[in-house]
Amino acid sequence: MAHCIVPSAEEILDKEFPVLDKGFVRLVDYLGSDERIVQAARVSYGKGTKTFREDRALIFYLLRNEHTSPFEQVVLTFHVKLPIFVARQWIRHRTARVNEISGRYSVLKDEFYLPALEDLAAQSKDNKQGRAPEPFPTEIGASIQGKIRNAEKRSYQEYEELLGTGLARELARIVLPLSAYTEWYWQMDLHNLMHFLKLRMDPHAQKEIRLYAQVIFEITKRVCPLAMEAFEEYVLKEVPFSGKEKEALRTLLKRLRTKGALNENEWEALCDACGEAAGLEGKELERFKDKLELG
Numbered sequence: 001m002a003h004c005i006v007p008s009a010e011e012i013l014d015k016e017f018p019v020l021d022k023g024f025v026r027l028v029d030y031l032g033s034d035e036r037i038v039q040a041a042r043v044s045y046g047k048g049t050k051t052f053r054e055d056r057a058l059i060f061y062l063l064r065n066e067h068t069s070p071f072e073q074v075v076l077t078f079h080v081k082l083p084i085f086v087a088r089q090w091i092r093h094r095t096a097r098v099n100e101i102s103g104r105y106s107v108l109k110d111e112f113y114l115p116a117l118e119d120l121a122a123q124s125k126d127n128k129q130g131r132a133p134e135p136f137p138t139e140i141g142a143s144i145q146g147k148i149r150n151a152e153k154r155s156y157q158e159y160e161e162l163l164g165t166g167l168a169r170e171l172a173r174i175v176l177p178l179s180a181y182t183e184w185y186w187q188m189d190l191h192n193l194m195h196f197l198k199l200r201m202d203p204h205a206q207k208e209i210r211l212y213a214q215v216i217f218e219i220t221k222r223v224c225p226l227a228m229e230a231f232e233e234y235v236l237k238e239v240p241f242s243g244k245e246k247e248a249l250r251t252l253l254k255r256l257r258t259k260g261a262l263n264e265n266e267w268e269a270l271c272d273a274c275g276e277a278a279g280l281e282g283k284e285l286e287r288f289k290d291k292l293e294l295g
Contacts, residue, residue, distance in 0.1 A: 020211065025078055031076075034226040040073040074190035078187075083179050103173035112177070114179070115145070121136060
């Protein structure tokens, strides 16, 4: 296989793409491209690169049918600057190779994440792990920002004072908050990167990590535009249905064939009836209707 050079990726190598108030993502290196994916897929029967249209069709076929090993031939390395609390969510994706700045060897910088006013909101009443959609009023938000800023400033002062006593760096760092920025080199193959993006671009993921995932998605499109087009079509925009939901959907389609056009109230009542007939209730029924864009 020839070494893959992608001009659109070369244009952005080592370029910093800002995220949050002080963070960034930059593409350090990449191995492979769309071309490498199709080469790997065709190697079993000795056929190489064909036309663009045939390559696109093959990549879409592979992803649609979950033939994922050719996507593992592509590897991307990113340099990321991010708050520690985001890093602790991120590191759950254990298929990556990571080298992080060490607070044992280095004095950490006076850099902390401060949420913008529009990102400061109360705990959600129906989501145990997330925030409400509406932010606090400006006056309350500004007060909260001040408290966070003061806490970060005090913690760094304590950190510097502890270092001044001669305390080892590995111990002095423990007073720093989760909002402190860290940096790492993060390397992952394209198949597992797609899984990371599927989870971290989801609306249920925390906003801060979603912003990083979105930037990584846009960068990866520069390396593998066809693969990421297929990913967007078959993964990001996919709507999976449970067994009960499929049964409700089949019933719904059968009834629509006999009933013809329905107004909005009739349509929603029919969806309720079909869902309940399939055994869906409560939040299960609401999720089913959301998938049909009724929620």
